[in-house]
Amino acid sequence: MALSLSARLPSCSSSVFEKAHKLTTQPPILPFPSNLAACGCTLLPASMGVARRRRQVVGAVEEQHNQTSVLAPKQSPSYSSSKxxxxxxxxxxxxxxxxxxxxxxxxxxxxxxxxxxxxxxxxxxxxxxxxxxxxxxxxxxxxxxxxxxxxxxxxxxxxxxxxxxxxxxxxxxxxxxxxxxxxxxxxxxxxxxxxxxxxxxxxxxxxxxxxxxxxxxxxxxxxxxxxxxxxxxxxxxxxxxxxxxxxxxxPYTSYDLNTLLKATAGKRRAVILSQGDKLVGEVSRLVVAEACIQALDLECTKRKIYEINSVEI
Ligand SMILES: NC(=O)c1ccc[n+]([C@@H]2O[C@H](COP(=O)([O-])OP(=O)(O)OC[C@H]3O[C@@H](n4cnc5c(N)ncnc54)[C@H](OP(=O)(O)O)[C@@H]3O)[C@@H](O)[C@H]2O)c1
Incomplete structure (x- = not known):
């Protein structure tokens, strides 16, 4: 289902949403952009079977070396401080x-x-x-x-x-x-x-x-x-x-800022984005938080509804 959303997404700056857009024209496994990413997250089409998903993700992960935190990207050039x-x-x-x-x-x-x-x-x-x-x-x-x-x-x-x-x-x-x-x-x-x-x-x-x-x-x-x-x-x-x-x-109910900044999405780093309320599954809170922040800047996400899951890799 994730593929169908892409037809309605105009091109936009690099993000998980853009990766969804590109899924129609490119191979389905695309790395989450490193500057915004949830630990090297990978965006998968919701239509992909679990076994195939796992095989593809494992392949993708072998090339990505453990960045640890979804938060505190070291470089975030696309974010403006005027917000x-x-x-x-x-x-x-x-x-x-x-x-x-x-x-x-x-x-x-x-x-x-x-x-x-x-x-x-x-x-x-x-x-x-x-x-x-x-x-x-x-x-x-x-x-x-x-x-x-x-x-x-x-x-x-x-x-x-x-x-x-x-x-x-x-x-x-x-x-x-x-x-x-x-x-x-x-x-x-x-x-x-x-x-x-x-x-x-x-x-x-x-x-x-x-x-x-x-x-x-x-x-x-x-x-x-x-x-x-x-x-x-x-x-x-x-x-x-x-x-x-x-x-x-x-929820990180008794954590302070420093601990929050070190929070990771664990193994749940493959992101599935979809539309039409057909997705069923779980998502890391870190992935949701990241998607919220990415969406702020992306024109292509305006007046759009997405479902989001993330799976272990
Ligand atoms: N749990 C799930 O599996 C799940 C699944 C899908 C979607 N969601 C939705 O995802 C969202 C985030 O979930 P979460 O687990 O992060 O939420 P959460 O930990 O339950 O936090 C809810 C937040 O809403 C605030 N709040 C509650 N009532 C309020 C009011 N009347 N006025 C202002 N603020 C109020 C709470 O503030 P206080 O500190 O004052 O209580 C708290 O900051 C929620 O909408 C949740 O329903 C959850």
Whole structure:
């Protein structure tokens, strides 16, 4: 399925998304670009069988020597420091990795956190010109006042809660409130100058009433995520939606910035990108974080929805 997305992708700068585009005209195994890459990740077509995938990946890996971290690329020439990226859900598993990676790239970052004190424990004391922290809950429209978005050029939203009732639903922080109402509130508050909203969603949202997705959706998480997605799509916002498979690696809930920067995607370094909600599988949180950041700059990902998985190599 990954191949079919490429037909709709115009050429764009080097990234995992561009690699997907090239899959129609080139052999299917292409290295993830080293400056942006998740440890020498390889992009595979979703249509490739598991055994063939493994053979090809092993071949590709033999030529790539262990870079260790998806974060902190040593050279990142394509990233401009004129950005101000607002990260919502920055204290979560994917969000922490997004923030660590933005900081390592010297991209100015603002966090919207329900509990701002989490910023210090997660990211340490940072220069205010590099990392700003604001307090807010996406369920409350009043928390999304225009000052939150002042100067913001891009937003990465990775908010979420558990699919099934848990302590994290305390205070009515349910999927309906977070994945639907929170996203709706956010879209309604966005300034017209925003260059990109990247929203992390989930595979299976279009199939929430079909087994096995209906089990995951028993308390509505997929349905409400789809409603959030639909609201984004029906707006004029320049969005990219990244539907993640089941998340692996992390959450790094008790880690500090230095530890986050050393996080790796383990063996799960072969990336599968797809469209049409046909992908089933898992994805490293590091790979999702990396895809979110790459998508910010790529015109070809504007107003597009992707599913993403990663597999062991
Ligand atoms: N787990 C999976 O296998 C899976 C699969 C596919 C997709 N996803 C989705 O991928 C995304 C990232 O997942 P993750 O595991 O990294 O998430 P996570 O660890 O659960 O983090 C969720 C983040 O959202 C924030 N948040 C929750 N409610 C909020 C609210 N009302 N206002 C503002 N912020 C709020 C949390 O902040 P607090 O610190 O304040 O709680 C936290 O920073 C989520 O949308 C998740 O549903 C997950």
């Amino acid at each position: 101000l990226v607002l990260v919502i859900g920055a204290s979560g598993g994917v969000g922490q990795l997004v923030v660590a990676s933005l900081l390592s790239r010297n991209i100015k970052t603002r966090l919207l956190l329900r509990d701002p004190s989490k910023a210090i424990s997660l990211f340490g004391l940072q220069d205010e010109n590099t990392l700003e922290v604001r307090e807010g809950d996406t369920r409350n429209q009043n928390d999304l006042d225009p000052t939150i978005f002042d100067g913001v050029t891009h937003i990465i939203c990775c908010t979420g809660t558990t699919a099934f009732p848990s302590k994290r639903w305390d205070g009515d922080n349910t999927p309906e409130r977070v994945d639907w109402e929170g996203i709706r509130n956010l879209v309604l508050a966005l300034p017209p100058t925003l260059e990109r909203l990247v929203l992390v969603s989930s595979i299976g949202v279009t199939k929430y009433n079909v087994l096995p997705w209906s089990i995951m959706n028993l308390f509505g998480v997929l349905k409400f995520k789809k409603m959030g997605e639909d609201f984004v799509r029906s707006s004029v916002v320049p969005f990219t939606i990244i539907r993640a498979g089941r998340l692996t690696d992390g």
